[in-house]
Amino acid sequence: MLKYLPFALKNSIRNRRRTLLTLLSVGVSLFLLATLLSLYFAFYHRDETPEQALRLIVRHRVSLTFAMPEFYGTRIAQLPGVRMVCRQNWFGGTYMDRKPEHNFPRFSVDADKIFDITPEWKVPAGERQAFERERTAAAVGRSIADRLGFRLGQKITLQGDIFPGNHEFTLRAIFEGPDDGQMLIRRDYLEETLPLRRRGMVGFFSVMADSAPSVPRVAAAIDEVFRNSPQQTKTESERAFNLSFVSFFGDVKLILFSISGAVTFTILLVSATTMAMSVRERIQEVGVLKTLGFTSGKVLALLVSEAIVIALAGGILGTLLAKLVILKLSQMPMFFIQGMQMPPAVVGITLGAALLIGVASSILPALSAARRPITEALRHAG
Amino acid sequence: MRVPLSYNLRNLLVRKTTTAMTALGIALTVAVMLGILGMLAGLEHSFQTTGHPRHLLVFRRGATSELSSAITPENVQVLRGKGGMETAGGEAMISPELVTTLNLGVQGSDQTTNVNVRGLSPMGIRMRAESVKLVEGRWFERGQRELVAGQGAAATYRDVAVGKPLLVGSAQFTIVGIFSGGQTAFNGEIWGENHQLSTDAGRGSSYSSVLIRAADQASARGLIQAVADDQRLTLEATPEINYYLRQTESGQPLRYLGIFVAIVMAVGSVFAAMNTMYAAVARRAREIGVLRVLGFSRASILFSFVVESLLLALFGGGLACLLALPFNGVAGRMGNSVTFSQALFEFRITPQMLAAGVAFAAVMGAFGGLLPARVAARQDPMTALREL
Numbered sequence: 001m002l003k004y005l006p007f008a009l010k011n012s013i014r015n016r017r018r019t020l021l022t023l024l025s026v027g028v029s030l031f032l033l034a035t036l037l038s039l040y041f042a043f044y045h046r047d048e049t050p051e052q053a054l055r056l057i058v059r060h061r062v063s064l065t066f067a068m069p070e071f072y073g074t075r076i077a078q079l080p081g082v083r084m085v086c087r088q089n090w091f092g093g094t095y096m097d098r099k100p101e102h103n104f105p106r107f108s109v110d111a112d113k114i115f116d117i118t119p120e121w122k123v124p125a126g127e128r129q130a131f132e133r134e135r136t137a138a139a140v141g142r143s144i145a146d147r148l149g150f151r152l153g154q155k156i157t158l159q160g161d162i163f164p165g166n167h168e169f170t171l172r173a174i175f176e177g178p179d180d181g182q183m184l185i186r187r188d189y190l191e192e193t194l195p196l197r198r199r200g201m202v203g204f205f206s207v208m209a210d211s212a213p214s215v216p217r218v219a220a221a222i223d224e225v226f227r228n229s230p231q232q233t234k235t236e237s238e239r240a241f242n243l244s245f246v247s248f249f250g251d252v253k254l255i256l257f258s259i260s261g262a263v264t265f266t267i268l269l270v271s272a273t274t275m276a277m278s279v280r281e282r283i284q285e286v287g288v289l290k291t292l293g294f295t296s297g298k299v300l301a302l303l304v305s306e307a308i309v310i311a312l313a314g315g316i317l318g319t320l321l322a323k324l325v326i327l328k329l330s331q332m333p334m335f336f337i338q339g340m341q342m343p344p345a346v347v348g349i350t351l352g353a354a355l356l357i358g359v360a361s362s363i364l365p366a367l368s369a370a371r372r373p374i375t376e377a378l379r380h381a382g
Numbered sequence: 383m384r385v386p387l388s389y390n391l392r393n394l395l396v397r398k399t400t401t402a403m404t405a406l407g408i409a410l411t412v413a414v415m416l417g418i419l420g421m422l423a424g425l426e427h428s429f430q431t432t433g434h435p436r437h438l439l440v441f442r443r444g445a446t447s448e449l450s451s452a453i454t455p456e457n458v459q460v461l462r463g464k465g466g467m468e469t470a471g472g473e474a475m476i477s478p479e480l481v482t483t484l485n486l487g488v489q490g491s492d493q494t495t496n497v498n499v500r501g502l503s504p505m506g507i508r509m510r511a512e513s514v515k516l517v518e519g520r521w522f523e524r525g526q527r528e529l530v531a532g533q534g535a536a537a538t539y540r541d542v543a544v545g546k547p548l549l550v551g552s553a554q555f556t557i558v559g560i561f562s563g564g565q566t567a568f569n570g571e572i573w574g575e576n577h578q579l580s581t582d583a584g585r586g587s588s589y590s591s592v593l594i595r596a597a598d599q600a601s602a603r604g605l606i607q608a609v610a611d612d613q614r615l616t617l618e619a620t621p622e623i624n625y626y627l628r629q630t631e632s633g634q635p636l637r638y639l640g641i642f643v644a645i646v647m648a649v650g651s652v653f654a655a656m657n658t659m660y661a662a663v664a665r666r667a668r669e670i671g672v673l674r675v676l677g678f679s680r681a682s683i684l685f686s687f688v689v690e691s692l693l694l695a696l697f698g699g700g701l702a703c704l705l706a707l708p709f710n711g712v713a714g715r716m717g718n719s720v721t722f723s724q725a726l727f728e729f730r731i732t733p734q735m736l737a738a739g740v741a742f743a744a745v746m747g748a749f750g751g752l753l754p755a756r757v758a759a760r761q762d763p764m765t766a767l768r769e770l
Contacts, residue, residue, distance in 0.1 A: 018657055025653035032646045062549055063485040063496055065449060065722070066583065092450050161450035164442060164616070197586065230552035231584075234485075244485075247493035248724070250716035255636075259414055259643055266410045266647065270654035273403040277661045334635075 004298075008306040015278065019310060022274045026314030026357065027321070029267040034322035034342065034350040036260045042340035043246045044253070048239055049178065051120050053212055054083075056219055057241040058205040061232040064090070067201035068231050079221050081214035082207055086113035087187055089203040093158040093167070104144050106158065108187040111137070117208045120177045127152070127173035135189040138169035141180025143331075143338060150174070156183075163190055181338050207235070246336065264353060272361035275307050279365040286369050287377030300370040307362030308355060315354025319347055385678055385686035390693055393662065401694060404658040408698030408746055409705060411647040412739045416706035418640030419735050421714055424727040425633045429626040432566040436468070436602055437509070437622035440592040440609060447720045448481035448590045455587050457615055464608050466601030467594055470508060475595035477506030480580045482590075483723045484550065484572065487540035488715075495715075496723040497535060498571045499550065501579030501589075509595055513566045519544045519559030522575050527582065530559040534569035534726035538715060542572070550574070553582040567626060570715075570726030593622065625720075632719045648746055655750025659691050663758040670758050671766030684759035691751020692744055699743030703736045 012019050058076065060066035070087065077085045091106040111132045115123055123131075123139070131137045138156055150156070154171045169185055191199050207222070209215045219235040226233045236244075246252055282303075289299055323342055330340045369377070394401045440461060445451035458478045467474040480501035487494050500506075507514065507521065522528035529548060536542045548555045555574065563569030580587060596602035602621070609619040663670070670683060678686075710731040718725040 017660060021653045021657045021660070025650045025657070028646055028650040028653070032643065032650075036643075061485075062551060063483045065483045065496075066551060092446075094444065094446065098446065159444045161442065161445040162452075164444065164452075232549075232552075244494060247488070247495050248717040249635075250724070251714070255639075258417070262410045262414050263643075263647060266407045266650065269403045269407045269410075270650070270657075273400050273407075273654070274657050277400065277657075 004302055004305065005309075008302060008309050011302075011306050012309055018274060018278065022271055022310055023314045023317065025270050026267050026311055026354065027317035029263050029270075030315050030318030030350050030354055031321040031325075032263050032318075033260055033267075033353060034319050034346055035325055036256050036263070037346045037349060038322065038326050038340060038342045039337075040253070040256045040260075041343050041346060042336055043256075044243070045343070046239070046242070046336075049120050051118070052238050054209050054215065055117065055238040056207040056209065056215065056222070056235050057238055058207055058222055058233050058235045059203075059241075061234045064204065066231070067203055068205075068233065070200045070202055072226065072231075072233070073202060073205055075225060076205060076207055076222055079218060079225070081209050081211075081218045081221070083210045084113060084117050084208040086110045086117045086206040086208075087202045088206055089187065089190070089201075090162070091158070091160070091185060091190070092162045093160045095156065095158055101147065104140075105182040106185065107182060108185050108190045111184075111186045111188070114184060115175070117206050118177070121175040121180060122177055123173050123175040130172040131184075131186075134170065134172060135186055136169050137172035137186060139173035139175055139184040140171060141182055142174055142176040143181045144183065145171075145174045163193060165193065167193070178339055206238075264357075268357055268360060271307070271311060271357055272364075275362040276365040278306075279303055279362070279369050283369050283372065283377050283380040286372065287374050287380070290374045290377065296370040300366050303366035303369065304359060304362045307366075308358035311354045311358030311361070312351065315351045318354075319350050322346075322350075383678060384682050385673065387689065387693075390686060390690035393666070393690060394694060394697075397662070400658055400661070401697070404654055405694055405697040405701060407654050408651050408695050408743050409701035411644070411651045411746070412699055412702030412743050413705040414647060415640065415644040415742060416702060416731060416735060416739045417709060417729075418636065418643070419738070420706065420709055420729040420731045421716075421727075422633045422637055422640070423730040423732060423735065424714060425716055425725060426630045427730055428565050428567055428569075428725065428727040429630050431513070431564070432568065432626040433622035434509070434512070434595065435621075435623060436596045436599065438594045438596060438602060438605055438619045439622045439625050440594065440617050440619045443616045443618045447722070448479070449483065449722055451590050452585075453478065453589045453592055453617065455589070457617060458589065458592055460612065460614055461592055461594070461609070461617075464605060466596055466605050466608075468597045470505075473505065475505060475509055477503055477509055477593045478576060478589040478591075479506055479593060480576050480583065480585060480588075480590050481721075482550075482579070482583050482585075483721075484548070486542065489538060489540050495717075497539060498721055498723040499529075499579065500568075500571050500573050501576035501583075502573060503576055506576070506593060507573075509593060510568065513564050514568055515562050517560050517562045519557075521559055522573070524575055525578060526575070527553055527555040527578060528558045529555045529572050529574045530561055531557055531572045532563045532569040532726075533560055534563065534713070535572055536560050537713065538570070538724075538726055548572075550579060551582040551584050555582075565728065567629070567725060570724060594619070629718055629720045629725070632716060632725060636716070644742075648742070652746050652750045655691060655694065655746060656754060658694065659687065659751050659754035660757070662690070663687065663754045666758075667761065667766045670761055671763045674761075674763035675767070680759040684755045687755030687758050688748060688751045691755070692747040695743045695747025695750070696740065698747075699740035702739050702743065706731050706736070706739070 060068055073085045073087050087110050089108045091108050095102045131139050156169045158167045209218045222235045223233050286299055326342050441451040482499050483496040484499050485494050486497050522530055531542045546557050606619045609617050709729045712729045715724045715726050
């Protein structure tokens, strides 16, 4: 089969303009498909780090806007299978103005726990100590620090909303790792700024289990403990918790899938049209090939493999383009998008789609050409 | 002299399959664009129709949404003392409200999502009487753990129907009615009495926001100033309309995605249209020669082929309109980045949008047709005639 590849290649550059246009058209569309699929994977199939697989999030059963009393944390820590509990609150607030680049997530956390429970965030030991010592200290992720030019020792002022007033923090630590696009401040400091009646409430608990097998058991046990309390809880894996934010964006899955479907179908149409054109032009040649002794099957294979060569070339072009765009996208300060990659599965699907398009678009015209009797084919006029 | 339009039309019809496939490619491109535009338009329409021109929304200073704001009953009393409010039945039109979210399951999926819950007084309902009507059951009663859900919420979320229980904070509430909020943002909310919700949501006696109806535009401006100047209050008042308009920013990511997809698909379709047109030119080389010999100028040949490409694209554009129209009125939901809950809306396919879609198709057709048409026009008639 491979010995005919040069033939297919030569044929495909015969009408250079058409081949180029088809290749570009397929390439551009497959680029879109690869990008959309990578987005889908970034949203729904993030790789779970081994540390993340051990973590659970406990929130109020009604919704994240409801807080739970602090003693829940102590209670959870006593359950078998629980290694560590870190209390967290959504801080909200405004940094400088409402511009999107200044709008990064901010959490108040237990300073001595957060880097133990999130070991994938790397932070220099000295900086970590500074963060744990000083009550108005803040820590930010590397991606934010780079983007906004934050330096250690710098003052960061946040205007609070849920926690009213102006809060000034000193940047003491910069951590680096997956999903590090956030700012951390200290819970104990924030508590003191609150009136007495508002103190002692926790937005959600990050819980680390001692081993993977105990994760589901711990989750069930936590919800069971608080089943009859005024504030019931909902415990889910950190991954499921993150997925609920995707669901918040709306029907992302539906949007991505319907666009991808439309794109794939469009390329199929486009390349089918071109292939039909190029085969039709060549019916006479098919007659010649057959006279030389090529069987119908061989002729069919030749024509189809030419289409596959073009489609695959388009697929490779599209994948490379998508790779470039995703590299740029992954630097954008957006949750889920930041650090996104093109998974091998997407490369596989895209090239698979290219192969399929090559076959599906050429099989019908090629069949009709290959089946034509020699004499009729030879007589055929362009 | 111009080449007659019917020449192009007939030529397109002769090559039925090629024409149909190229047009369908363009149609899908335009249809995807129209779908995304329709979604954005629905979302924007929902926010634009929410709010009354003389309504002011009072937040704690610095708060960006009802959810992150808190106002004490004492502050509400101070606000009541300010003049310039419209009255209804001798009562000032002012409504202290509590806003929180519930995590509810989405119908027909295993996902859960946040839904806005609003606690308000009978005055609050009255202030929205133009957009909100009870359609089933009854309104909640004072001091009762009762809720009334918007029609959109009832249609979108699981277990939101008259008679069903719902957990808010630590207490069980019952849904006693359904209201229609039309296209406004309220249609996706669930309402209850403010004091009862505030207690059960563990907010003590505080509210999230205060809605005020000013007597006229001048007193609205006066009230905004008065709230800002009052040293006892750390509050700020903004026109309700502005608050909802700001929420249209939630559609921004979708807008970027839409632009990106539309441009990339359009580039792909232009290449495809070019291919079709080059083929058309190549197949008709002799025909073009004949036309030239008959006295048609280069310019008219160029024009004719561009027109043919435009016609091809317009078929696609028209088809796209037919594909997109059934989406008009379809329910959609999207995350609202301001309220941290779901915005419900209906797709809106407007005539302007369809016109824009057809224009977009025409642009693709023009780009796709120009280069092949130039090739056609530049052909030497003698060589063209001699060709087989």
